[in-house]
Amino acid sequence: MPSHPPKKKIPGLADDDYYYTPExxxxxxxxxxxxxxxxxxxxxxHCPYGFKKKG
Known part of the structure; x- marks a missing residue:
């Protein structure tokens, strides 16, 4: 199983601004x-503006 780097706090962003996937x-x-x-x-x-990528 591959190891992933530790999940670090991103400076300048609040905790509710992002999250890490299991990958x-x-x-x-x-x-x-x-x-x-x-x-x-x-x-x-999580686009709140409704943009959907085509294709």
Missing amino acids: GFVVFTASYHLKRGYCCRNGCR
Whole structure:
């Protein structure tokens, strides 16, 4: 089983702005996206702006 680096606090972000997947990836929450104030149009998992990536 692969080992993942320890989950670290990301400076400048609140705890409710992101979480780590079991694979070790950072996922931004809808709360983070709303604080940022715009849609990046990348099809984020928790996009509060309704953008869905095609294909």
